[in-house]
Amino acid sequence: MLDKLLRKSLFLLSLTLFNTALMAQKNEIIKEKWHWDGKLKQDTAAGYAQVLKVGNVLYISGAVSTSLTPEGITQVYKALERSLKSFGATFQNVVKENLYTTDIEAMKKYNDARKVFYKGDFPAATWVQISRLYMTDAKLEVELIAHLPGN
Structure with a gap:
C-alpha cells in the first residue's frame, strides 16, 4: 500500500514538473522587429528597434521632427505610417499615442496636420x-501602440 502511494505521489510530482516546464516555455514571448528595413532589425548603437511586435500588439518607437510646422508634423506621421505598414497596420489600428514636444502651443496650433492621419478615429493620447x-534639435517625438486584428 505504501509502495503504491509512493509511486502515485512520484507520478503526480513528475506530471506537475512536466506541466510547469511546458508552461515556462509557453510564457516566453516571441518578438518580431522592424527597423527601417535594416538587416539587423534594430539599432545597436542607441539600443532600440523602431517597431516591436508581440502577439498582435505593435510598439512603435518615436518618430521625430526638428520642425513644429504642418510639414514637420506631417513628416513625423508619415514615418509612423511607414512603421505601421511594416506589419500591415494603419492608423486605424492605433490605440495609444504618446506625443512629446518642446512647444505644446505650436503642436496645438497645427494639430490638424496630425488629425488627418486618423481619419476621425482617434486613439487614447497623452501630450507632454x-x-x-x-x-538635441528635435522639437517633436511621437510613439504609438497599435493592435492588429486576431489573436
Missing part, C-alpha cells in the same frame, strides 16, 4: 511638453 528630446 518637455525641455528636450534625445536628439
